[in-house]
Amino acid sequence: MNGGRQAVLELRGVKQSFKQAAGRLDVIATADLQVYPGEMVALIGPSGSGKSTLLHITGLLEHALGGDVIISGQSTSEMSDRERTRLRRTKMGFVYQYHHLLPEFSALENVVLPQMIAGRSRRAAKPRAVELLTRVGLGQRLDHRPAKLSGGEQQRVAIARALANQPSILLADEPTGNLDIHTADDVFALLLSLVRDTGVAAMIATHNLEIAKKMDRVVTIREGVLEPY
Numbered sequence: 001m002n003g004g005r006q007a008v009l010e011l012r013g014v015k016q017s018f019k020q021a022a023g024r025l026d027v028i029a030t031a032d033l034q035v036y037p038g039e040m041v042a043l044i045g046p047s048g049s050g051k052s053t054l055l056h057i058t059g060l061l062e063h064a065l066g067g068d069v070i071i072s073g074q075s076t077s078e079m080s081d082r083e084r085t086r087l088r089r090t091k092m093g094f095v096y097q098y099h100h101l102l103p104e105f106s107a108l109e110n111v112v113l114p115q116m117i118a119g120r121s122r123r124a125a126k127p128r129a130v131e132l133l134t135r136v137g138l139g140q141r142l143d144h145r146p147a148k149l150s151g152g153e154q155q156r157v158a159i160a161r162a163l164a165n166q167p168s169i170l171l172a173d174e175p176t177g178n179l180d181i182h183t184a185d186d187v188f189a190l191l192l193s194l195v196r197d198t199g200v201a202a203m204i205a206t207h208n209l210e211i212a213k214k215m216d217r218v219v220t221i222r223e224g225v226l227e228p229y
């Protein structure tokens, strides 16, 4: 608890190991973290330190070897895959390094569809998609398919999509890693301002320390242990 508030996301004693040809690799020996509503946490660490692994575990996309991921007070370690999927769909948004937009659908449809999967009608989903795409500067590009958009624009659609279901947690893995420096700076600034405006809690992996320092808190994985930077 922090000032009586409940963490929206808590990692408690999370561990992960992988079997590799050279033996067992203990990628995460122990990760403990509490993230509060609206808080932005940067996750940094060298390549191969386990940032993506930790984000996958946090996003309930991968099972940890030990420990627990607690979402708004709900323990997930004993949940069925179905329950984990439901929690992921209703509470979390994801932005990856690559946009992963559906190529045959327009920008608008790419932001409408996740809302429909979550149970909203097309009628209700469309205004929210238009609002979000306008907010990311694509109000004039609603009908464009991803191939007709630049890399920065594709990533803007991916950000709008991640926020479509009003998640309480946004997880992003090197969200501007595929963009040139200039575009990356613009897209990151947009992401940060949207996170601030929506009040979503965010955990964002980045190699860029300057960007990391713009967030509320920076944590790093050092020799398998998650600790303050």
Ligand SMILES: Nc1ncnc2c1ncn2[C@@H]1O[C@H](COP(=O)(O)OP(=O)(O)OP(=O)(O)O)[C@@H](O)[C@H]1O
Pocket: 018, 019, 020, 025, 027, 045, 046, 047, 048, 049, 050, 051, 052, 053, 054
């Ligand atoms: N499914 C897996 N099986 C075996 N090893 C894995 C698996 N997933 C990740 N690893 C290993 O775990 C380590 C951490 O990988 P991870 O991708 O989490 O690091 P990262 O910090 O995100 O790296 P980068 O910054 O390069 O994206 C790496 O050595 C990787 O090879």
